[in-house]
Amino acid sequence: MGQNGKRVVAVTGNEAVAEAMRQINPDVCAAYPITPATDIMQRFTSFVSNGKVKTEMVLVESEHSAMSACVGASAAGGRVATATSSQGLALMWEILFIASGTRLPIVMSLVNRALSAPLNIHGDHSDGMGARDCGWIQLWSENAQESYDNMIQAFRIAEHMDIRMPAMVCLDGFIISHSIERMEYLDDETVKNFAGEFKTTNPLLDIENPVSYGPLILTDYYMEYRRAHAEVMSKVSKVVLDVAKDFEKISGRKYGLFETYRLEDAEIGLVVLNSAAGTSKDVVDEFRNRGIKAGLLKPRLYRPFPYEEIGEALKHLKAVCVLDRADAFGASYGPLFMDIASGVYPHKNGPLLINKIYGLGGRDYLPEHAETVLAELAEIAKTGKVKTLREYIGVRE
């Protein structure tokens, strides 16, 4: 036990997520394990078997069923959590919309993995990007510490009475899920108090007040429900920041809608999600040492996407490269690029933007990749000319 009840540990990202789930002690967890998220459920089911949590564990026959059971349990009035990856998330897709449309605050960790075919089990953001418009809140995490911290905060955000929306906590498959890092755990009591008692809204199990879930809503009201959903999403940013403020008090760790690294006076910058941000920051430092004003922006709240705030944070740069660990097929830009471009678009004198697709299927993202990109950005900043708007990097010709 360290200072203020914090425990310094060496754990994998999956272990950290499972520990957050143990400390939250959800009422129900329905899951179908899948690589690389398997380990989360393997550890969590051990907590269930050993009486470390009071969670009702439902082992189902597919991810479609896992999310369906989560929807039922959440509508019944329980605090619900699960975990998945890749094909598992793809199979849940239909039910993801039902969870959000029904306003059920389910929390799920998504260990990002490439989608088939070809079959691949490694880190890639194709799965999370495929579900970016399904009405869930998405928090992305650079390392095990952020995965753990985001997981704990996700319950407070999802369950907030102004929000009541499901939330996904994303971390990179294998790179984070299976690598051991030094991090800090909060003590059980602190997490329990931070998460607070779960409050129900119209629980199915309240037989004194019978309710119906899942009615047919046709042309006369469907659009009004979608408008109401959009309104809720517009309130998420504020709640995320409020929860982050409270979390800082118990952890000493500061979170925002996104992280900026040496960005304030930067002329060129990288925008990148999750684990690749760590490698990129090292290279930003190298460029700074050489007198080149480089910086970085790492989105944390990816859905709803804080377009205005990110536009403001990037508008003073001369050139920015958005790095996408997923492609959006159709010869267009990567998904993160499209969001960043939308954020920068209102700023007339904003930066020139380029897009690189990297690291698909777990392909290593190396410091030399960041170096090449930053060197290209420095050239663009100098000449004002972009040679290639979008390309793959780290790929054999």
Place this chain on the structure above:
Amino acid sequence: MKPKGWKELKPGAVVTEAGSAEKFKTGSWRALKPKWKEENCIQCLFCWIYCPDMAVRVKDGKRGEFNYDYCKGCGICALECPGKKGQKAIVMEEEGK
């Protein structure tokens, strides 16, 4: 009733009023209409049991006239009706005839 705006809706489309389906009249969907022939009715109430909505009225254990506000013309009542001496107590007729 004036339709509600988006700010007035229950979150997640949850219906919190029990029995509110009564307010939703679906009889206009019908193409075929069941007709009750009381003279062939043995009061078995199969029609009342099998009706998926609430189109069969029953009072004091006796079958009454159809409530067409909820009848979509599925024909289950007519199919299940045992009738009397081979004569059905419910027959389906084309709507509008």
